[in-house]
Amino acid sequence: MTATIYESPDEALEGIEDGARIMVGGFVSAASPTNLIFALKRRGTRELTVMATNIGFGDRLDELCEDRQVSKAIASFAVRASTARESKFEAQYRRGEVELELVPQGTLAERIRAGGAGIGGFLTRTGVGTQVAEGKEVVNWEGEEWLLERPLRADVALIRAHRADRLGNLYYRLAGRNFNAVMATAADLVIVEAEEIVETGELPPDAIHTPAVYVDRIVRCDAVEVRWDGR
Amino acid sequence: MAAEGKARLTRELVAMRVARELAPGSTVNLGVGLPTLVGAFVPPEANILLQSENGILGYGGFSEEAFDPELVNAGGQPIRLNPGASFFDSAASFAMIRGGHIDVAVLGGLQVSARGDLANWSVPERGGGSIGGAMDLAVGARCLIVAMEHTTKDGRPRILRECTYPLTGRGCVDLIVTDLAVVEVGPAGLTLREVAPGWAPGEVAAVTDAPLALAEDLREMEL
Numbered sequence: 180m181t182a183t184i185y186e187s188p189d190e191a192l193e194g195i196e197d198g199a200r201i202m203v204g205g206f207v208s209a210a211s212p213t214n215l216i217f218a219l220k221r222r223g224t225r226e227l228t229v230m231a232t233n234i235g236f237g238d239r240l241d242e243l244c245e246d247r248q249v250s251k252a253i254a255s256f257a258v259r260a261s262t263a264r265e266s267k268f269e270a271q272y273r274r275g276e277v278e279l280e281l282v283p284q285g286t287l288a289e290r291i292r293a294g295g296a297g298i299g300g301f302l303t304r305t306g307v308g309t310q311v312a313e314g315k316e317v318v319n320w321e322g323e324e325w326l327l328e329r330p331l332r333a334d335v336a337l338i339r340a341h342r343a344d345r346l347g348n349l350y351y352r353l354a355g356r357n358f359n360a361v362m363a364t365a366a367d368l369v370i371v372e373a374e375e376i377v378e379t380g381e382l383p384p385d386a387i388h389t390p391a392v393y394v395d396r397i398v399r400c401d402a403v404e405v406r407w408d409g410r
Numbered sequence: 411m412a413a414e415g416k417a418r419l420t421r422e423l424v425a426m427r428v429a430r431e432l433a434p435g436s437t438v439n440l441g442v443g444l445p446t447l448v449g450a451f452v453p454p455e456a457n458i459l460l461q462s463e464n465g466i467l468g469y470g471g472f473s474e475e476a477f478d479p480e481l482v483n484a485g486g487q488p489i490r491l492n493p494g495a496s497f498f499d500s501a502a503s504f505a506m507i508r509g510g511h512i513d514v515a516v517l518g519g520l521q522v523s524a525r526g527d528l529a530n531w532s533v534p535e536r537g538g539g540s541i542g543g544a545m546d547l548a549v550g551a552r553c554l555i556v557a558m559e560h561t562t563k564d565g566r567p568r569i570l571r572e573c574t575y576p577l578t579g580r581g582c583v584d585l586i587v588t589d590l591a592v593v594e595v596g597p598a599g600l601t602l603r604e605v606a607p608g609w610a611p612g613e614v615a616a617v618t619d620a621p622l623a624l625a626e627d628l629r630e631m632e633l
Contacts, residue, residue: 206464206465206482206484206500207464207482207486208480208482209464209479209480209481210480232500254540255540255541255542255543256540256541256542257540258537258538258539258540259539260533260536260537260538260539261536262536262538269538272538273538281540283542283543283544283545284500284504284542284543284546285500285503285504285507285543285545285546286504286545286546288499288500288501288503288504289501289504289505291501292501303508304508304549304550305548305549305550307579307580308527308579308580309545309576309577309578309579310577311541311545351497352480353478353480353481353497354462354464354481354482354497355480356465356497356498356499357464357465357499357500358499358500359499360499360500360501361499361500361501388499402479404479406477406479406486
């Protein structure tokens, strides 16, 4: 199936409904799908569960909290111990208004990979003996304790690539692959914003990171500069 | 106690001391905060490959050139690449970490126990805290070095018989480098290997809750 090309990020989000479970790719400033996040804000879709490695640290996902569109986040980094320069998500979390499932970053990546790969779960030593293990099955194997972790899937994934071809193949630049390439495999509807859309055949087949089979919609968008100074 | 008010190592000197633990040719992940400073003290001829969990192997120092949003480390800081650098996605990055392909991880710490348990992500009395990649690095790296201050701001020990904060990992720490000491974690407990210049072993032990055995070759840190 050829991907559908949309004229604007707002149109690319058509059909996303309240209560949707949405994966958002990117890592801090690297290949964050900021145009799609802004379009989701304009759309006003509510009661969202967002899955992203960070929320509010160099990404613009926090802006969705302004109008209380997010009811739950599944993330590895969302709330700091310090309350200096508190994000909107942090403030709402501290008031008990949003739910947070804190997941170790590697476990988050692997749960998404499993979700996209038809794997029903996996064993990891990450989180054994910590709060992360609460409520999870512990399996003893070869003399060690492992946590059974379950796959994650979403209704929608929002991705940023550097180049897409019209078929839907994606190329990410530098450290842009991060969670984008993993999330592209694990949602029912995968929406990509790309700096450039080229004709099918123009991307070298051996430099394609996400094959077209995973991609449903593409919209061309300039990068929006985002930055986190690490504090 | 007489040790109060005595000079402690700066964060840079702690980072410099950690850098000397890194064997030439090793693959190393540096956590956010103090551990990030270690990169500045790694000599180029050591050929150390720095891994960043957002999907980079082989980055150099911080970039002072124009900011490229797609070239940042796990702390969001702009970085340079060394020749031979490579990129991969987050699932591959943590497969590298969990799969034992990282020789050394350097993480910050809030508390370390006598058994080498690490607590570094949450201060319960302040609420919140985030895990990031710390739990995966704690179990996945072949050797875990914790770089931290020896005591809290109000002087309470951070090296404890038992951690009181939520754990990052159980029995995962191999070496603790603080502003006062280098402490090794072994099956029998903690061994004081080095003390900061001007500090006596007894003075370090007095601000350490966990029992410390003294290394046979206990010496002052060389900086």
